[in-house]
Amino acid sequence: MNKLYNNKIRLLLVDDEEGFRMTIAKRLGKRGFVPVQASSGEECLNILGKELLDVVVLDVKMPGISGIDTLKAIKQVYKKVQVILLTGNIAVSDGIDGIKSGAFDYLTKPVEIDHLVNKIKQAFEMTRLEQEKHEQRKYRAKLEKKMIDTERLVSLGTLSTGIAHEINNPLAIINESAGFMKQVISAPEMSKYPLKEKLLMGIEKIEKSIKRARKITHQLLGHVKKQESQFCEVNLKELLCETLGLLKKELEQKNITVTRKIYDEKNILWSDPYQIRQILMNLLNNAIHAVEQNGSIILSMCEVNDNIIFEIKDNGFGIPKENLGKIFDPFFTTKSFDEGTGLGLFVVHKLLTNLKGEIEVKSILSKGTSFIIKLPRGFESEEVVKQ
Ligand SMILES: Nc1ncnc2c1ncn2[C@@H]1O[C@H](COP(=O)(O)OP(=O)(O)O)[C@@H](O)[C@H]1O
Ligand SMILES: [Mg+2]
Known part of the structure; x- marks a missing residue:
């Protein structure tokens, strides 16, 4: 490990004997370390409160807060900081106490500088490994949660499509029967029937509820109907213009500014245009709903790693x-x-799972929302496209 590497280790040297501290600091400096210095436990804790440090080299025998008490305070608040204790050679028991209180190791004075350098590097390596383990645990937990969420949504998707199919048939029968009843009640011979108006109101309620139920089943089944649609070359830029065209009325009514930032001209992918249009529609509809009059929607597109x-x-x-x-x-x-x-985003998630895509959301309250979609281009290589 070279000086450049040592330079990265954020080191704090704590000793009340100024001469000793300066000598050690100078020698460490020659090996590429840039230690921060403190002359007491109080000062050490003060610095740790302000600066991010990796390793503390700490004298045990100091006036004021002792080295061991300083160590205990460090370990209580800054768990990731590693502490190397410096003890007098007749006070080995201090070192053992220190290890029990969480010190990485201890060295006896007078200190052999190479020995100290090695210890500092080992202590830093420990911090790095622990940090790495922590990151891995966090990443794994995030991945597991994502997998569970996806699985849950996929099975809910299958279930809901099935239910939507089943509900469509009785819905059609209810609709037809309501229409028939309306026809019967509206006939001239029923004009004197005292409950006519109430019955018509009842039928209207039925019709309104059918409409709502239909909206739900249509949303759930919208893409299923198009299942005969096959994967083909999709020009995302064109598809986007087309979808915006379908939403023209809503965009105009709210006077929404739509800005397009297309960073790549290669916006062709091998996918299902019907499913992608549905995704764009659902997300744009939500964005339109979320913005105020004169709001803004920015659409950006670029290509990263296929x-x-x-x-x-x-x-x-x-x-x-x-x-x-x-x-x-x-x-x-x-x-x-x-x-x-x-159901809009539920369907978006479901379609993206079909298309091997992913979605991420970022949002700041009262400021806005951003949905980021990743879709595989689906071509093996550029050559295959050109053939
Ligand atoms: N762009 C957006 N800005 C703010 N909220 C949003 C946005 N997109 C989605 N949402 C929130 O997510 C909810 C679910 O969206 P969605 O599944 O499309 O159903 P719906 O639009 O029918 O409510 C919305 O009701 C809204 O609270
Ligand atoms: Mg919606």
């Missing part, structure tokens, strides 16, 4: 933190009964 990354960013009301984990769940909605079904 994936197309697509972002839909709005400056709308944003999503509260506590809702971020729920928005992909079926029937989760913050909209009124007439406005939302809570």
Whole structure:
């Protein structure tokens, strides 16, 4: 390990004997270390409160807070910092006490500088390994949660498609019967029937509820109907223009500015255009709903490692933190009964799973929301496309 590496270890040297401290600091400096210095336990804790440090070399015998008490305080608050104790050669028991209180190791004075350098490097290596382990644990936990969420949503997706299919048939029968009843009640010979108006109102309620139930089944089955659609070359830029065209009326009504930032011209992918359009529609509909009059929606697209990354960013009301984990769940909605079904994002997630894509959401309350989609280009290589 070279001086450059030593330079990266953030080191604190604590000793009340100024002469000794300076000599050690100078010698460490020659080996590439840049130690911060403190002359007491109090000063040491003060510095740790302000600066991020990796290793503390700490004298045990100091006036004021003793080295061992300083060590205990460090380990209580800054668990990741490693401490190497410096003890007098007649006070080995201090070193053992220190290890019990969480010190990485101890060295007896007078200190052999090479020995100290090695210890500092070992202590730092320990910090690094622990940090790595911590990162790995965090990453694994995140991955596991994502897998569980995806599995849950996929099985809910299969279940809900099945239910939607089953509900469509009785729904059609109810609709037909309601229509028949309306026809009968509206006939001239029924004009004197005293409950006619009440019956018509009842039928209207039935019809309204059928409409709502249909909206739900259509959303769930929208893409299923198109299943005959096959994978083909999709020009995402064109598809986006087409989808924006379908939403023209809503965009104009709210006077929303749509900005397109297309960073790559290679926006062709091998995928299912119907499913992608549905994804864009659902996300754009949400963005339109989230922004105020004169709001803005920014659409960006670029290619990274054979994936197309697509972002839909709005400056709308944003999503509260506590809702971020729920928005992909079926029937989760913050909209009124007439406005939302809570199925838009659930379907988006489901379609993206079909297309081997991914989605991520970032949101700041009152500032806006951004949905980032990753879709594989689906071509083995550029040559295959050109053939
Ligand atoms: N762009 C967005 N800005 C703010 N909130 C959003 C946005 N997109 C989705 N949401 C939140 O996620 C919920 C679920 O969305 P979705 O599944 O499309 O169902 P719906 O639009 O029918 O409510 C919405 O009700 C809303 O609370
Ligand atoms: Mg929606």
